[in-house]
Amino acid sequence: MKLGNLELENCFSLAPLVGITDTLFRSIAKRYGCGLVFSEMINSNGVLKGGVSYLKKLEITPEEEPVGIQLAGDNPKIMVQAAQMAEASGAKILNINMGCPSQKITKNKAGCALMTNPALVKEILQAVKNAISIPLSIKIRLGWDDKTMNYLEIAHIAESEGCVAVFMHARTRAQGFSGQARWPEIKKLKEYIKIPVIGNGDVTSHEKALLMMRETGCDGVMIGRGALGQPWIFRPFEPTLNEKKALMLEHLNKSIEKYGEELGIRLMRKHFAWYSQGLPHSSQFRKNIHTYTDPAAVRNYIEQFFKDLCSPNMTSVVSASTANVCY
Numbered sequence: 001m002k003l004g005n006l007e008l009e010n011c012f013s014l015a016p017l018v019g020i021t022d023t024l025f026r027s028i029a030k031r032y033g034c035g036l037v038f039s040e041m042i043n044s045n046g047v048l049k050g051g052v053s054y055l056k057k058l059e060i061t062p063e064e065e066p067v068g069i070q071l072a073g074d075n076p077k078i079m080v081q082a083a084q085m086a087e088a089s090g091a092k093i094l095n096i097n098m099g100c101p102s103q104k105i106t107k108n109k110a111g112c113a114l115m116t117n118p119a120l121v122k123e124i125l126q127a128v129k130n131a132i133s134i135p136l137s138i139k140i141r142l143g144w145d146d147k148t149m150n151y152l153e154i155a156h157i158a159e160s161e162g163c164v165a166v167f168m169h170a171r172t173r174a175q176g177f178s179g180q181a182r183w184p185e186i187k188k189l190k191e192y193i194k195i196p197v198i199g200n201g202d203v204t205s206h207e208k209a210l211l212m213m214r215e216t217g218c219d220g221v222m223i224g225r226g227a228l229g230q231p232w233i234f235r236p237f238e239p240t241l242n243e244k245k246a247l248m249l250e251h252l253n254k255s256i257e258k259y260g261e262e263l264g265i266r267l268m269r270k271h272f273a274w275y276s277q278g279l280p281h282s283s284q285f286r287k288n289i290h291t292y293t294d295p296a297a298v299r300n301y302i303e304q305f306f307k308d309l310c311s312p313n314m315t316s317v318v319s320a321s322t323a324n325v326c327y
């Protein structure tokens with residue numbers, strides 16, 4: 001897939017996820033076949049003020065390239081400067097958040113609130129486009145609510161202002177994450193604009209990603225929650241149990257290296273819960289892993305959990321395909 005001058009290996013991308021899509025998770029997704037990974041939404045004002053936590057979010061490592069940076073904001077002048085900083089930090093594509101439903105963001109006219117102000121959307125896109133040389137894209141929802149679904153209008157503005165793609169989560173702001181993503185609206189968008197449309201919402205398996213493409217004709221698929229605990233979703237086959245164990249240990253080690261022992265382990269707890277989903281005794285695993293605070297104890301517990309999974313009396317519980325790899 002090509003987004004402007006950015007040539008991608010495939011049409012799958014990792015969605016921006018606050019608190020999750022850091023350099024570590026993005027590198028893992030990339031290794032498992034994701035064509036384009038995105039940073040979490042970064043507040044433009046925070047970037048400009050030089051807050052350390054914001055600047056850290058701009059960091060990009062070589063293993064995850066190409067990386068898109070997503071900015072949130074409502075002030076064109078501030079967004080221009082933040083966009084330039086994102087480009088300088090190595091982003092290969094910029095994305096503007098027009099979909100965040102959180103009141104903390106929308107009360108400042110940013111996130112999905114931008115969709116209610118097409119004139120401001122135009123102003124921001126024009127200003128940012130003129131200030132950067134990397135491709136510009138937007139991520140939208142269907143609209144604020146069912147009565148004001150204006151994704152076609154906003155996408156048209158993006159196309160006219162030189163954006164290279166529209167990423168669309170097929171729910172309204174009012175829907176939050178409830179109900180089903182409305183894939184037929186992705187099809188409508190694809191038929192309405194000429195620039196690539198990347199569909200997003202409720203893709204929980206590789207097969208479902210292909211289904212979304214077939215049903216909507218979209219050019220690419222962005223996956224968020226479906227990648228949690230299964231970052232291999234971007235390729236058509238699952239890793240073995242041994243690979244899953246190795247991945248959990250590697251992710252843990254890198255998390256400790258990046259964030260220090262205490263925070264590194266704490267941040268991994270949600271990932272451990274996701275990684276273990278669907279495995280036998282996963283609820284026990286989740287309960288126990290939370291009690292360990294020492295890196296060696298966490299590692300040992302993971303080793304033991306997988307060893308038990310591969311014990312002869314467990315192999316009948318673990319599905320045949322994954323059990324084979326224990327030996």
Ligand SMILES: Cc1cc2nc3c(=O)[nH]c(=O)nc-3n(C[C@H](O)[C@H](O)[C@H](O)COP(=O)(O)O)c2cc1C
Binds near residue numbers: 223
């Ligand atoms: C924990 C979490 C954090 C999110 N953070 C962002 C974000 O920073 N920027 C954004 O555009 N969307 C964000 N989203 C929305 C996702 O990118 C995506 O649009 C949504 O989850 C629907 O896709 P999915 O069904 O594949 O998860 C977030 C969603 C979740 C669940």
